[in-house]
Amino acid sequence: MYTQEISIEINNPVDYDEVNDKMCDFAGCVVTNGQRQWYLNASYFDGNRFVWVVSTLEKNSLAPKYDNFYVKKYRKELEKLCGSKLKVRLLGENPYHASKTCTCKKPSCYVLFTDYCSDGSPVSCGDCDGFVPLYKLPGIPDPLGRPTHYDALKWQELYKACDELQMACGFAERWGTKQMQDADSGLSKEGRELCRKFEELTGVPVYYYLYNYRHISCKRDCERPCPDCGGDWLLEEPWHTLYDFCCEKCRLVSNISFEVR
Numbered sequence: 001m002y003t004q005e006i007s008i009e010i011n012n013p014v015d016y017d018e019v020n021d022k023m024c025d026f027a028g029c030v031v032t033n034g035q036r037q038w039y040l041n042a043s044y045f046d047g048n049r050f051v052w053v054v055s056t057l058e059k060n061s062l063a064p065k066y067d068n069f070y071v072k073k074y075r076k077e078l079e080k081l082c083g084s085k086l087k088v089r090l091l092g093e094n095p096y097h098a099s100k101t102c103t104c105k106k107p108s109c110y111v112l113f114t115d116y117c118s119d120g121s122p123v124s125c126g127d128c129d130g131f132v133p134l135y136k137l138p139g140i141p142d143p144l145g146r147p148t149h150y151d152a153l154k155w156q157e158l159y160k161a162c163d164e165l166q167m168a169c170g171f172a173e174r175w176g177t178k179q180m181q182d183a184d185s186g187l188s189k190e191g192r193e194l195c196r197k198f199e200e201l202t203g204v205p206v207y208y209y210l211y212n213y214r215h216i217s218c219k220r221d222c223e224r225p226c227p228d229c230g231g232d233w234l235l236e237e238p239w240h241t242l243y244d245f246c247c248e249k250c251r252l253v254s255n256i257s258f259e260v261r
């Protein structure tokens with residue numbers, strides 16, 4: 001994870017609140033394009049400069065070549081408003097939020113996976129298990145037909161919210177666990193539809209991760225069939241140390257229950 005500074009000089013006689021609002025428009029689009037991670041987000045005025053400090057997966061995550069339609073639109077509007085160009089400066093690597101980012105040229109498959117403490121991409125590489133920056137994946141068309149990653153990030157936030165309910169061990173723990181664990185829950189249906197769309201756009205398999213926390217023996221857990229098609233899905237060897245189950249047909253992966261380990 002890298003810490004970066006985005007700044008712009010305000011050379012035109014404009015209201016600073018207007019600059020702040022326009023930067024918020026730009027910032028929101030950078031987020032939904034996967035170019036910025038949620039961990040760090042600080043903004044302030046420094047004289048005639050507006051400064052925004054963010055976290056990114058890669059050193060060049062904020063390069064204009066990764067901008068989608070909306071990022072380009074609001075970058076242009078912000079620069080016109082301020083009468084200057086946006087500048088990006090790498091401040092350094094964050095040692096407390098180190099993350100492995102996929103550098104594979106052509107991954108053979110992807111996995112839609114996240115958890116309550118994840119500050120990376122919700123898509124991981126099936127080959128190296130590193131985070132796949134969303135801006136390196138085809139965007140899913142929005143209602144206007146323009147590719148974005150809003151749906152993927154919305155699903156990630158919903159999943160993290162369910163995981164936080166599970167971790168809190170309160171009255172909503174069972175509901176949160178069910179959403180993450182059941183293949184036909186509302187959360188899983190939304191996530192599996194995302195996988196289907198990504199697979200259609202990339203041309204490679206995209207698997208959906210099902211959380212597994214059951215108070216049963218390891219033997220019983222290993223004997224469980226795929227919850228969707230009822231077929232055998234236990235792997236001979238774990239995949240990336242986490243996935244013990246994989247159904248090629250249903251595009252589902254899971255693990256032996258954390259409770260029996």
